[in-house]
Amino acid sequence: MPSLRTYIVEDSQIIRDSLVATLEELLPVDVVGMAEDEATAVEWLAVTGNDADLLIVDIFLKAGSGLGVLRAASTLAKRCSVVVLSNYTTPEMRRECLMLGADRVFDKSNEIDALIQFCGQLAAGETAHGTPV
Secondary structure, eight states, rough: OOEEEEEEEOHHHHHHHHHHHHHHHHHEEEEEESSHHHHHHHHHHHSSSSOSSEEEEBOOOOOHHHHHHHHHHTTSSSSSSSEEEEEEOHHHHHHHHHTTTTTTEEEEEOOOHHHHHHHHHHHTTTTTTBOOO
């Protein structure tokens, strides 16, 4: 099974480290980069050759917002799966994220298992919508 090339946008070093360790331990995931602010993430996404299969984005960042990262990701020529992982997952925020192109929205406090399951499905060759590639 090929590795799921993943880019993580998360402002908390502790959460980034924990997320990377968990994903790499449980799944064929290769973290290709990380950012803690919107500008760094958007810059990385804009560089030709910086490809990811999965983009994991938090809403609140050190500077800027995950919403700006979602907007930038929606303009990429090569589409990747995009998920939001945040503590701020109100119904309104979930709708906003989905409208901006997120495939799924997960709550950090109680949906980590669902995120891991989703990543496993992507690694197994399913699209973000559950159909085979």
